[in-house]
Amino acid sequence: MSVADAFDAVAGSYDGARRRLVPCFDSFYGTAVEVAAPPLRAALAAGRTPEVLDLGAGTGLLSLLLTAAVPGVRLTLVDAAPGMLAVATGHLAARRVPHRTVLADLADPLPAGRYDAVVSALAIHHLDDDGKRALYRRAAEALAPGGVFVNAEQVAGPTPDLDRRYDEVWTARITELGSDATEIAGARERMRHDRPAPVADQCRWLAEAGLVDVDCFFKEWRFAVFGGRRP
Template sequence: MDVTEAFDAVAGSYDEARRRLVPCFDAFYGTAVEVAAPPLRAALAAGRTPEVLDLGAGTGLLSLLLAAAVPGVRLTLVDAAPAMLTVAADHLRSRGVAHRTVRADLAGELPAGRYDAVVSALAIHHLDDAGKRELYRRVPAALAPGGVFVNAEQVAGPTPALDRRYHEVWLGQVAALGSDADEIAAAEGRMAYDRPAPVAAQCRWLAEAGLVDVDCFFKQWRFAVFGGRRG
């Protein structure tokens, strides 16, 4: 089973476990929305439809939150897992949100367009470091002037000892929130496909790619929100 098949297999139940498996769910996703929202609102104020590209969109969780925060956005969701995209499209269609879905992996070219925000949540860590850096090099060209890139991500610790500590803390937190042994084992099975990198390195790669105002806007153990802006 590859990473696409692993996520397609849980598409129907994926969202139900999010608040247990992402212990800082509200702050994590809320910060991503806060960072992405200003250029979307600026587009609305200028009389045009804000365009959002969601990379590794999965079931559309981040896209749905952005659409709720900034009504009137138009979303392009990219994911390699067709069952996940089907769930996302059903959610967005039921809420009347303008969208399109593109089945593709993150190693390919980005969908054509100029986007006010390029966002991602818990997806880019499936690329190796070279793949991450190559994706980050492509992001600025996809952004409209002043547009933002926001990555709500699972990151590695800066040292092996801290990385082990991140995992220990996560295990304790998800158990306290009600994840049972089967749910934790299934999550760890999907995590076998992960290739996380430290947040400091990823911020450096974004700056090297040409983004400005690069920062880590939120971090709680292995969960971080970071990004930058096209000048």
């Protein structure tokens, strides 16, 4: 089963499990929105519509949070799972948010345009390290001057021992939050497609792609928010 097939299979129930499977949900997504928002607000202040590119957008969860924080943005959502994009379209259409969806893999060329923010949540870790580095270069090139790239991501521990500890803490936390054996097994089955990398490595790759002010803005065990700005 491909990554797209695995996520299409749970498109209808995906959002309902997010707050259990991402124990730091509010801080994790909230930080991503805070990092992405300034250039979007600056575009509005300059009298133009802010453009956002959401990579591996899934059901549009991060895009929805961005539109709530900065009304008036225009969204381009990219994902390889048509069922997930269909859910996203329903959410955004119901809120009358201007958007387009692009059915594509993250290894494909990005939709043409210049974006004030390129964002992603829990998607890029499905690429291998070379694929991540290549995507970071394409994302940096797609940004308008002053635009930001933000990745709210699942990351690997910097050592095998810490990586195992990340998993122990995650399993304990999601169990406390009500994930049952079936939900955990389903999550682990999807995690077979994961290829996470340490946050320090990924910040270095962003700097190598030409971004500045690169930093990790939030981290709680395996969940991290990091990014940078195009000069």
